[in-house]
Amino acid sequence: MRTLFSENILSLSPTPAPQSNPFELLFPSSLSTASSTASTQSSPRQDDWLTQHVQNQHRADADAVNQTSYVSSGHRTQNVRRKGNPKLLFMGSRRSGKSSVQKVVFQKLSPADTLFLESTSRIETANMHSFITFESAELPTSIVTAVTAPAPDFDHQAIFSNAGAVIWILDVQDEYLTSITSMIQTAVFLAETYPRINFEVFIHKTDGLSDEYKYETFREVRQRVQDELSDLGHGDRSVSYYQTSIFDHSIFEAMSKVVQKLLPQLPAMEALLNKLCSTCRIQKAYLFDTVSKIYLATDASPSFLRDYEVCSDYVDVIVDIKQIYGWHGQGNSSQEDGGGVGESMVSYDRSGDTYVYAREINNYLSLICVMGRGSSADKRVLIDYNAGILHDALLQIFKV
Numbered sequence: 001m002r003t004l005f006s007e008n009i010l011s012l013s014p015t016p017a018p019q020s021n022p023f024e025l026l027f028p029s030s031l032s033t034a035s036s037t038a039s040t041q042s043s044p045r046q047d048d049w050l051t052q053h054v055q056n057q058h059r060a061d062a063d064a065v066n067q068t069s070y071v072s073s074g075h076r077t078q079n080v081r082r083k084g085n086p087k088l089l090f091m092g093s094r095r096s097g098k099s100s101v102q103k104v105v106f107q108k109l110s111p112a113d114t115l116f117l118e119s120t121s122r123i124e125t126a127n128m129h130s131f132i133t134f135e136s137a138e139l140p141t142s143i144v145t146a147v148t149a150p151a152p153d154f155d156h157q158a159i160f161s162n163a164g165a166v167i168w169i170l171d172v173q174d175e176y177l178t179s180i181t182s183m184i185q186t187a188v189f190l191a192e193t194y195p196r197i198n199f200e201v202f203i204h205k206t207d208g209l210s211d212e213y214k215y216e217t218f219r220e221v222r223q224r225v226q227d228e229l230s231d232l233g234h235g236d237r238s239v240s241y242y243q244t245s246i247f248d249h250s251i252f253e254a255m256s257k258v259v260q261k262l263l264p265q266l267p268a269m270e271a272l273l274n275k276l277c278s279t280c281r282i283q284k285a286y287l288f289d290t291v292s293k294i295y296l297a298t299d300a301s302p303s304f305l306r307d308y309e310v311c312s313d314y315v316d317v318i319v320d321i322k323q324i325y326g327w328h329g330q331g332n333s334s335q336e337d338g339g340g341v342g343e344s345m346v347s348y349d350r351s352g353d354t355y356v357y358a359r360e361i362n363n364y365l366s367l368i369c370v371m372g373r374g375s376s377a378d379k380r381v382l383i384d385y386n387a388g389i390l391h392d393a394l395l396q397i398f399k400v
């Protein structure tokens with residue numbers, strides 16, 4: 001890894017030039033409505049060789065995932081965004097990996113240690129206090145049974161009334177047809193009783209499976225669920241599917257997408273990132289929750305796991321350095337003004353053409369960007385300046 005700029009990652013940012021800058025970001029006053037416009041504009045990034053190359057490789061997968069966001073009528077379903085912390089409920093059959101996912105993502109348990117997890121017999125909750133507070137709960141199989149065959153005294157209000165999303169964990173390394181049946185019953189129950197709750201399916205334990213088998217399983221599960229929901233009169237129920245494993249970055253990427261749907265600030269954050277990317281010719285930009293490695297927003301260009309992996313690993317480096325040199329301030333810091341902001345830029349490939357740029361927004365939120373060939377990585381001042389404006393805008397969004 002070659003560091004291009006000698007400044008320490010925790011060094012103070014350069015003071016923006018006082019005179020007017022032709023590259024200055026212009027934020028429309030109605031930030032919340034700007035994202036749809038920005039996302040339809042073509043950008044020079046699209047010519048980038050890396051984007052093109054990886055785009056060809058992953059188009060089939062991306063299509064498959066995107067299709068799941070559309071209902072049968074062809075209109076995109078609006079995901080429900082609400083105020084407050086994202087609340088996630090994990091459901092699934094026995095030993096499907098519910099505790100493992102919750103503990104790896106929110107409690108930073110090492111994936112290898114999940115081998116020794118005991119069976120869950122009651123509702124287990126885990127909260128993670130970071131830039132936003134993530135609340136999650138794992139429902140034991142007995143509750144899953146109660147949902148699919150409800151007893152008269154079953155108090156589903158207490159469990160589901162505050163939830164933002166239900167995540168169904170489907171173990172593809174096991175016999176999964178029974179799990180699909182319970183999943184459909186749960187989806188129908190939620191569609192009828194709590195239609196505002198997002199329903200997400202993690203096609204889980206995909207590590208060690210061939211690409212062909214993964215794709216086939218993914219397609220089969222999606223088709224079966226959609227068919228059965230349509231037969232039951234809920235064909236318009238939007239269900240999203242993700243291939244996940246705790247042994248790679250896929251679980252964090254999937255969790256990021258689930259969480260984003262619950263953030264009311266998402267359109268504003270996306271609009272800011274789109275503008276930053278087109279102004280500074282950035283290939284991909286992510287806003288990371290530094291502690292959880294969940295990204296809260298990204299720009300509209302195609303997302304690839306490789307970009308996410310590089311940025312996520314870089315967040316790990318930032319966290320390690322911050323832990324060595326001291327991490328000031330605890331708790332929810334969304335209101336902090338971002339004092340002690342640091343930024344850095346490194347090249348991570350052999351050719352030296354691809355860079356990762358990182359900038360702290362505050363102690364718990366980081367902007368991480370990937371820049372390919374043809375980017376303006378050599379114009380560091382321009383990037384710093386525009387990132388500074390984005391920084392201020394983000395702090396305003398979260399102060400509202």
Ligand SMILES: Nc1nc2c(ncn2[C@@H]2O[C@H](COP(=O)(O)OP(=O)(O)OP(=O)(O)O)[C@@H](O)[C@H]2O)c(=O)[nH]1
Pocket residue numbers: 092093094095096097098099100101113114115116117118119120121140141204205206207244245246247
């Ligand atoms: N290969 C693989 N194994 C996994 C993955 N996630 C979890 N496991 C394993 O699956 C087993 C069961 O995991 P748990 O998290 O205990 O499953 P659970 O659904 O909480 O189990 P119950 O509480 O008994 O219902 C453990 O041995 C985990 O190591 C994964 O992504 N890949």
